Amino acid sequence: MTSALPPLPPLPQVLINRLPPATPPSVSKTFETSKERARATLLEEPGVRVPLSVRRHQALVLDRVIDRLGYEPHGHRLYVLEIAGPCPRVKVGASRDVVRRIKEHIGEMNSCQHGVLDAHVTDALGNARAVSHAEAHAQRFMNRFFTPMTSREHFTDADFFQATVIATVAFGLSMNVQEPSGPPV
Numbered sequence: 001m002t003s004a005l006p007p008l009p010p011l012p013q014v015l016i017n018r019l020p021p022a023t024p025p026s027v028s029k030t031f032e033t034s035k036e037r038a039r040a041t042l043l044e045e046p047g048v049r050v051p052l053s054v055r056r057h058q059a060l061v062l063d064r065v066i067d068r069l070g071y072e073p074h075g076h077r078l079y080v081l082e083i084a085g086p087c088p089r090v091k092v093g094a095s096r097d098v099v100r101r102i103k104e105h106i107g108e109m110n111s112c113q114h115g116v117l118d119a120h121v122t123d124a125l126g127n128a129r130a131v132s133h134a135e136a137h138a139q140r141f142m143n144r145f146f147t148p149m150t151s152r153e154h155f156t157d158a159d160f161f162q163a164t165v166i167a168t169v170a171f172g173l174s175m176n177v178q179e180p181s182g183p184p185v
Contacts (some may be wrong), residue, residue, distance in 0.1 A: 006134060030123040034056075034168075038054045038057040038084065038117055043084070050114075052117055054115040055098060055115075058116050065099060065102060065121055069121065074097055075124025076131035077094065077123070077124050078134050078170065079098050079102065080119065080163045082116070082119070082160035085115060090155050091155075092153055092166070093137070098121050121159065125171065125174060126175075127178070129178070133162060134167075134173070135170070138166050141166045141169070141170065142158065142163065145158075
């Protein structure tokens with residue numbers, strides 16, 4: 001006798017509204033084509049330097065993040081990175097300045113023959129405590145479903161889209177976390 005898992009409850013509308021926006025098919029297709037070429041290049045041409053085509057794709061990733069942030073580049077946010085190379089992974093992290101932090105990750109990954117293929121950034125959370133709470137939730141969820149690497153933020157067998165959904169849910173669970181007021185008792 002087979003036991004079927006109960007269906008997952010539907011996501012609340014407030015979280016559905018925060019999922020990554022659908023992009024026009026032509027933009028999405030161009031980006032996805034570039035992404036797949038960069039992935040193939042990283043797997044086929046391991047070397048000392050990351051090829052120019054991959055670095056161009058990473059510039060596209062950064063441009064998409066900047067476009068997503070619009071006029072609000074700073075704020076406590078979660079981010080998810082899809083990283084390809086000899087050891088592909090997904091990274092879930094948090095930062096107050098995600099553009100700077102993603103640039104740093106691109107440099108770090110390039111130095112070890114990996115490339116950042118995609119990035120997802122949540123809306124800003126109200127304070128450092130809320131983003132710390134959200135990051136802990138996201139990493140705990142990721143640990144339940146995927147294999148963590150030596151760092152608590154990197155997961156080897158993770159799917160990028162699933163990680164973005166987990167980050168969005170963790171964001172939603174942490175929206176109302178407040179900084180403590182007054183001196184500790």
